[in-house]
Amino acid sequence: MSDEENIPLPRVLIVDDSRMVRVSISKHIRDRFDVREAADGEDGWQALLVDPSIQVVISDLGMPKLDGYGLLERIRASKLSRIAELPVIIISGEEDDHARVKARELGATDFITKGIGTVELTSRLEALTRLAQATRELEQSREALALGSPVDPHSGLATKAYMEWHGNQELALARRRNGDLAAMVIMIDGFDKLLSEYGVHITELINRKLSKILSSKVRKEDTVSQMAPGQFAVLCPSTNIDGCSAFALRLQRAIDKLVMTYRDRQIRMTVTVGIAAGSGSNEHLTLSELIGLAVDRVKSGLEAGGNRVISESGEIDPAQLQRFVRLPVSIDHVLMQVRAGAEHEVTSRIPDVLGTLMPLLELIEQELRCGLPLHELRNPRLPVQTQGEQDSHEGTATKL
Incomplete structure (x- = not known):
């Protein structure tokens, strides 16, 4: 099965006659950036109007039709914020201080000379694209905050603020019902190395891919948030340490099968997962302490070489978790879905529901001897999934 995604690299507009x-x-930047060229300022301006994917402009000063100064003035005076806020790098002579001062006054972001090296130029461009991206994300976050949205507009996951608020609610609920709440912290192994080798844009795509996998794997009652680049947290209500460990192992298997391609180079990633679980009987454990325990276990897993699942007892052995093939489900949540008329969402999870209820069903049969078909309930026969219904992230090949 393949899942091809043609996602463009950051686009740089080079304007020079x-x-x-x-x-x-x-030639210097084509490994990490997509390039568009324009022969003078007027052509460059037209390119900016029709191409919203341009993230940085590199411009000469002396050009026919419209020179670099004129292009700078138009960019900074534009009523389109995507154009007015673009980083603009000016190509200038090393000793041309007057030209630099004038360009700076008109809004130039940085200056380069025509003999600049590859490492310096790509570093500057990456810093500027990162700054521009951070500015856009900040504006989107402000808009989301003003609307009271619990979703981060960049990652599509829960915001940190919502994670904290909702997590404290789930912790309080677990205490009232003497239930369980588990936390996982997931870290992409060697994330700094990926950043150094492939640059900011590619690591952001890898980050985004893991976000999608997490969103598709977790239950509806779970909450996923991005803590930092390459690091995520998941809160799993009504889940103990064994169920959370089983989920972490399944997630590892899915990621192990994921192959990403970037310009004919294959990129694979692994993750290390730290797990902590609390129960209603532990009244002194706070949400931040629970997540902090998971963070500490991620660190110990990374120190041991990565690609591990670590809980309070150390590294998880898959052989010990055969009876926890799937996460237990929240029965309250399932009943709410049935009452809301969403039976189709519950049907596919019947094995999970039965697995969660089995201890209760066994107790009922033991006490009442009412003839419950426990063997059939332990091994329910459901329609076989078609190929299109199978997990879309298992064994995928993604083109970056």
């Missing part, structure tokens, strides 16, 4: 200069700069 010298074709040799454009080719030279393009």
Whole structure:
């Protein structure tokens, strides 16, 4: 099964009347950036109007039709915020201080010379694209905050604030009902190495891919939030340490089968998962302490070489968790779905529901001897999934 995603690299617009200069700069950055070229300021301006994917502009100053100063003025005066806030790098001579001062006054972001090296140029471009992305995300977050949205507009996951608020609610509920609440912290192994080798944009795509996998794997009652680049937290109500460990192992298997391609290079990733679980009987454990325990266990897993699931007893052995093939479900949540008319969402989870209820059903049969078909309930026969219904993230090949 394949899952092809053609996601473009960050686009840089190079504006210079010298074709040799454009080719030279393009050669320096083409491994990490998509390049669009324009032969003068007027052509560059038209490109900005029609191409919203441009994230950085590199412009010469002396050009026909419209020079670099004129292009800068138009960009900064634009009523389109995506254009007005674009980083603009000016190509200038090392000793041309007057030109630099004038360009800076008109809103130039940075300056380069025509003989700049590859490492320095790509570093500057990555820093500027990261700054531009952070600015956009901040504005989106402010808008989401103003609307009271619990969803982070960049990752599509729960915001940290919502995770904390909702997590404290779940912890209070677990205490009232003497129930369970588990926390997982998931870290992409070698994330700094991926960042160094492939750059910011590719690691963001890897980050986004893991976000999608997590969103599709967790139950509806679970909450997922991104803590930092390459690091995620999951809160699992009504789940003990064994059920959470089983979920973490399934997640590891799905990620192990994931292959991403970037310009004919295969990228694989592994994750280390730290797990902590609390119960209603532990009244002194706070949410931050619960997540903190999971963070500490991630660190110990990374120190041991990564690609591990670590709980309070150490590294999880898959052989010990055969009876926890799936996470237990929240019966309250299932009943709410049935009452709301969402039977189709419950039907596919009948094995999970029965697995959660089995101890109760066994007790009922033991006390009442009412002839419950326990063997059939332990091994329910459901329609076989078609290929299109199978897990879309198992064994996928994603093109970046």
